[in-house]
Amino acid sequence: MPNPEQSLSLPGYLQENETSQEFRDLIVSIPTEKGWIANHLHQYQGFWHTTRQLQGVLACQKHLQAQDGDIFLVTTPKSGSTWLKAVMFALVNRVSFPDTKQHPLLTNNPHALLPFLEMEYIGKENLDFTNYTFPRLFSTHLPLLSLPRSVEDSECKLVYLCRNPKDIFVSLWHFTNKLRPIDWGASSLEETFDKFCRGVNLYGPFWDHVLGYWKESLERPHRVFFLKYEEMKNEPRIQLRRLSEFLGCPFSLEEENSGVLDEILELCSFENLSNLEVNNIGRLHSGEEHQAFFRRGEVGDSMNYLTAEMVEKIDMITEQKLHCHGLKF
Template sequence: MATPQPPPALPQYLQEYEFSQENRDFISSLPTEKGWIANHLHQYQGFWHATRHMQGVLASQKHFQALDTDILLVSTPKSGTTWLKAVLFALVKRVHYPDPQQHPLLTNNPHVLVPFLELDVYIEKQVPDLTCLAPPRLFSTHLPYVSLPDSVKNSACKVVYLCRDPKDTFVSLWHFANKLRAKSRGTISLEEAFDKFCKGVSLGGPFWDHVLGYWKESLERPEKVMFFKFEEMKEEPTLHLRRLAEFLGCPFSPEEETQGVADDILRLCSFDNLSNLDVNQSGKLSSGEENSTFFRKGEVGDWMNYLTDEMVERLDCINEEKLQGSGLKF
């Protein structure tokens, strides 16, 4: 008789670390809903986070000390984050990697080069040593504005915000969730996920509150926060790359313009190029996610292949209600 095999260990991104009793008690006191990927989502400061991420959220709020030279990429989940991480790294570090054949993006997933504060940096070590990172330090986060560490809000560090049409955001998030869910849980249906998304119960949600927090801040402090839409960047990438370079204080020189450096960056960071690299086809992050999970289509308007007329009408009504008077439109 064959010896029964133990069930396979969960990948790290689905595991829940041993919390301190204080954190365990605190998290258990929060409103809780069934998660899309992990078992639960917890509502903290008005937004939803997976149980494992809560450790990183609380630790980054408590311990992260932003420097004036830091650059923080903030995004709603599944809004083109992987692409903009690559663009941001290639842009800011271009002086260090002049040889395109030796660029770190060819052998590293963008999430390794621009780590998430609450999902990578502070998820295991509550007080990591960040002193070895050369300025400008690049980090990313899905945290809403209200939950950013105080040092980010109060320093001169730059915040780059990226969002995407909620219809495409939802469809991408639904696909992503089903790729990462434990097989024992089965899939989450389009209808169930859509209802959760509309009610704001999604990773980093409510989507509209997340977007509006940074939109308003970008209007009040344009020198601090730059607001991008995925669709606009896809339509005019060179224009917005130049805008980003100016905002970050590293504009392209006349010589770089003549040499076509901006075009080189966009070519290196294109969806076709990144998605076909060996590291992104067969590699894994240290937390267990396959790199290929972060590359699906990267298109505008894919929602038309999935959403019913009723779903579109419901999202359009929410958009109109939530964004009314803000000046922001999708």
């Protein structure tokens, strides 16, 4: 891990910048553990954040003014966020960009088209989203109980995407190793697996994060659309149609017959997006390479990495945490 003299050369997502006394007081009052990649993870409102992202979480909670009609894509990290961001942008803006051969997704990384709220608010307070095209699309990894109060008080919609925790863990392990500076070496599978099972991972515990939105989707189905990555992979046209109906922009019969659904799915496919120049050479403003977000998410790929004991342990936790609430993976 870097020393303070090295930190200035680190990409933004690993920096722990000088903060206010109020923030420093908070940090020393909450649980802290060593992160997978950043120096520290801090447990706030029951979930774990890097020092940098926690600053953005607090600012977002305080300053975001959600409006009726806003759409929030909420995901657990490494559950297919990049793919669904592209799908949602193409779906909601299909009238504005009917020609998929001249589409913003061909020249912009999906993460650049949907503001990632807690990252946008790092070091900022007065962000102006009023000029965004209606409906405004936002993305976040925040758990339900940490969403800004204005989200609860408005008539906005939440689309929640999650994934089998075994595949989540392996994808997260690969992703964080991609982001680690070369001289740090790769993180241990066994060490990070232990942290994941204890819930000490970015926005973890996974099971608590999922359960909050699952319960909300059952109680308020008009407000929360709960989607599993595996469902989207197995039945993309069916899920895209359901998503359009939930968002209030259903496909017309003419659109169905002219192949608009298939055009959107082709535009947003892994094969298409991963081969675009912008997604192979660009970086997010926080420093992550676009290419790091494109690892083919095969269902069940975790079986190539986890031991039988690891599989049994995650399955046992999932059984204990989720099955009694009717949620299975």
